[in-house]
Amino acid sequence: MVTTPRLFVDAPLSEGAELILPREQAHYLVNVMRREAGAPVRVFNGRDGEWQTKVAEASRKGASLQVETRLREQTGVPPLRLCFAPVKKARTDFIVEKATELGAACIQPVITRRTQSERVRTDRLLALATEAAEQTERLCLPEMSEPVSLERLLACWPDGERLIFCDEAGDGEGAWGGSQGRARPLADMLQGETDPSGPWTILIGPEGGFDDAERTHLRSLPFVRAVTLGPRILRADTAAVAALTLWQAALGDWR
Incomplete structure (x- = not known):
């Protein structure tokens, strides 16, 4: 053929x-x-x-x-942004490729305190996203944003946009959810939103996760939804795919 x-x-x-x-x-x-x-x-x-x-x-x-x-005719993708802490080159490439395939409208590298790979070539990542869009029948490319610190990202947060914080840490051995209680499973949180319309962002942390100060700050913000992706610690690239998949199935264009 x-x-x-x-x-x-x-x-x-x-x-x-x-x-x-x-x-x-x-x-x-x-x-x-x-x-x-x-x-x-x-x-x-x-x-x-x-x-x-x-x-x-x-x-x-x-x-x-x-x-x-x-x-x-031209069609777009749902208003979903993926923010992720850059990891090793091959895994960062994987995240960008799969985020494009899964319909992310914007891809934003975020520098956290434990981020080890701070050098990001957005031109190369855009080329990867372009290839993925060509192969998967997308009619648009994702917006590829320049890296930004987590502090600046949160300080300049757009009104009305909700942030899904994939929180991998727990209260203690065998516990999940952090100092403010157990975080809800992502699927349950999405189903429980009374008004799920509007823009959303998914935030994936670095290897080693967010530090305690970052987690505490994130959980204090009214637009943040702290969620878990299950009882196992996922690699950053796996977590990105899992979270994007669940969001698209619940609120996106997979319905």
Whole structure:
């Protein structure tokens, strides 16, 4: 079965428009996918929906596409942001890729007191997110924000946005929930919200978790919902996938 390539393009899309592909995309289309003039290619730009195009030129010098017809109208994703403390490179890449696949609207690296990998190249992460969006039929890319400290993130919190704090620590040996009581399971919390509409954020901590001062501060804020993801300590990448999945199933576009 021949698969039609699907590309994100940063250009307006309309019937009859010509798209000159950047060198990397031209190389992928001509040398990797072996597409020649006349071959179909699907494209999207995050604004104008998805369009059918055909290869107008394919050579060592470059490639261009001719826009033909619109296949799908533009649609967005639910207002869900993922904030996570960067971890090792491969696991950070995994988090960004899966957050894109699972429909996060925004991805925000957050520097906590125990964050060990503070150097984050958002341009590289955006490239990973673009590939994931191309492969999973998304019609938009997630917004890729620059890293910010946890203190600044909380100090500049948007009105009306709720923060799901995945709290892995407990009161003592074998206990869960921290100094202010047991945190609710995420699924129960989502089902118990009287008005679940509006923007949400999921916060995933670093290797080693949040320190006590961060946990205490988070639990003191009125917009924070402290939750557990079960009795086992999850790796950061696993926790991100689990929390995004539960939110999409309860409030997002999986319903």
